[in-house]
Amino acid sequence: MSWTPSRADFDTYMLPTYAPQNVIPVRGEGSRLWDREGREFIDFAGGIAVNALGHCHPRLVEALKAQADKVWHLSNVYTNEPALRLARWLVEHTFADKVFLCSSGGEANEAAFKLVRRYAHDMHGEHKQKIISFRQAFHGRTFFTVSVGGQPKYSQGFGPVPGGIEHAEFNDLDSVRALIDDQTCAVVVEPIQGESGVRPADPEFLRGLRELCDQHQALLVFDEVQCGAGRTGSLYAYMEYGVVPDVLTTAKAIGGGFPLAAMLTTDEIGKVFVVGTHGSTYGGNALASAVGLAAMETIGSSEVLDGVASRHALFRRHLEALGERYGVFSQVRGKGLLIGAELAEPYAERGRDILEASIEEGLMLLVAGPGVLRFTPSLVITPAEIEEGMVRLDRALARIAG
Structure with missing residues (x-):
């Protein structure tokens, strides 16, 4: 049966x-896409910071095809x-000594x-x-990660949230001092908050x-899922800040478009994850890992x-000029090719409208909430x-302005 899917079919077959x-x-x-009618789009969205090397990068395609003729998947009963590699x-x-591979x-x-809690439990006791x-x-969409994340809208309506989690104010060290004590096992932070509007952390x-x-x-945990893997112009953002975490998470760009993620830590901390304490059926999948190595190299x-720096400067120059022309942006911020343009009044809630107008003009971009345009193009x-x-x-x- 011949069938050409449409946007309406999404509403029919997919959960909303x-x-x-x-x-x-x-x-x-590269950084261009085409639809069925042959319309061309320039991609400033990059799959939400995933397509760090654009679409169908030759080196990634080569790695995928080569591995496809060998082994796709073994599970972690074996290794590959x-x-x-x-x-x-x-x-x-x-900084890491050990890696845990997974898919997102x-x-x-x-x-x-789980690691930071297990380490504190084993090294210091149940109270920590x-x-x-x-x-x-x-920090993600699992129930634990949305609970650690500081946006209640993602955890409300699903029952009691996990306990032992407190939230401070980003870029406010005093708010952390008011909460941290000897029962604290970890502080978790994004060096650049992406979802909430592309807000970089202050170095201090x-x-x-x-x-x-x-x-x-x-323990200090850096969530570099969005800002890592080259996005800021360094391999990882912690390298720019000169602050070394104990645990780092990385995903999105690490697979160049193939579902892949990793948690990095040291020998000392990683020793508490003994056989059976954690796992992932698809973690270390051979196809994903082959593409990931090609992407990271x-x-x-x-x-x-x-x-990355010159591309950032070009984006910023144009965005600031557009902001002056239309009075649409109150601030342009970010690092490297993770850029946020905050919408000024009266455009503050019209991010979605700008996305739709951009699509009509052949441009794909993102929002971070209704009030910030987000740019995460190919590096x-x-x-x-x-x-x-x-x-x-x-x-x-x-x-929009007209």
């Missing part, structure tokens, strides 16, 4: 957890070469939160189980968290990382594609 745009892309190359690469290029950022954070996170944080704030954790024998090259998007995308955004904003 999303409200996707009407466009259905069917082909991508691609998983070991990826884990070794991550260890050699970060939520899984990586779930593993991290409090996790401090931050309001407006986002992260340094202060490191000091407080050391004083109270608590490419992202980690000086050619890619060194190019290798060309300057010409940035220029063309900004022309299309200009036309979209003219529609």
Whole structure:
């Protein structure tokens, strides 16, 4: 039976957890996509910071095809070469000694939160189980991760939330001092809060968290699911801040579009995760790991990382000019190619309208809540594609302003 799916079919067959745009892309190359009618779109969304090397990057396609003829999946009853190669690469290029591979950022954070509690339990006793996170944080969609995340809308209506979690104010070290004590097992923070509007941490704030954790024998967890893997222009954002966490979670860009994530930690902390304490059926999947290694080797090259700063400057220059022209942005912020443009009055609640106008003009972008436009394009998007995308955004904003 011949059948061409439509946007209306989403409402028929899929749970209504999303409200996707009407466009259905069917082909991508680099930072451009095409729908069934051949309409072209420039991609400033990057799959929400996933497609760090764009669509169908030749090196990733080659890695996928080569591994597809070998082994796809074994489960963790066995191991496989691609998983070991990826884990070794991550260890050699970060602070970590040990890696846990899984399939999503939520899984990586779930593993991290279980790890810090298990470590505190085994090293200090049952009383040390409090996790401090931050309001407006986002750490995933499992029940534990939405509870640690500081946005109640994601946990309300699902019954009692896990206990032992408290929320401080992001970039407010005094609010952490008021909560942290000898019962605290960990402080969990995004170096750049993405979901809540692309808000970078102040360097002194992260340094202060490191000091407080050391004083109270608590672990410091960096959630770099969105801001990691080259997004800021360093391999991981902690490298720019000069603050080394005890645990780091990474996903999105690490697979270049293939579902992949990892939790990184040290030998000392990782020793409490003995056989049977945690697991993932798909963790270390051979196909995902092969693609992930190709993605990280490419992202980690000086050619890619060194190019992020100039692309950031080009984005910022255009966004600030558009903000002045239409009075639409009150602030442009972020690091590297994780950029947020906060909408000024009277546009503050019209993020979705701008997305829809942009699609009509052939541009894909994101929001972070109703009041911030979010830009997470490929790290290798060309300057010409940035220029063309900004022309299309200009036309979209003219529609809204007009």
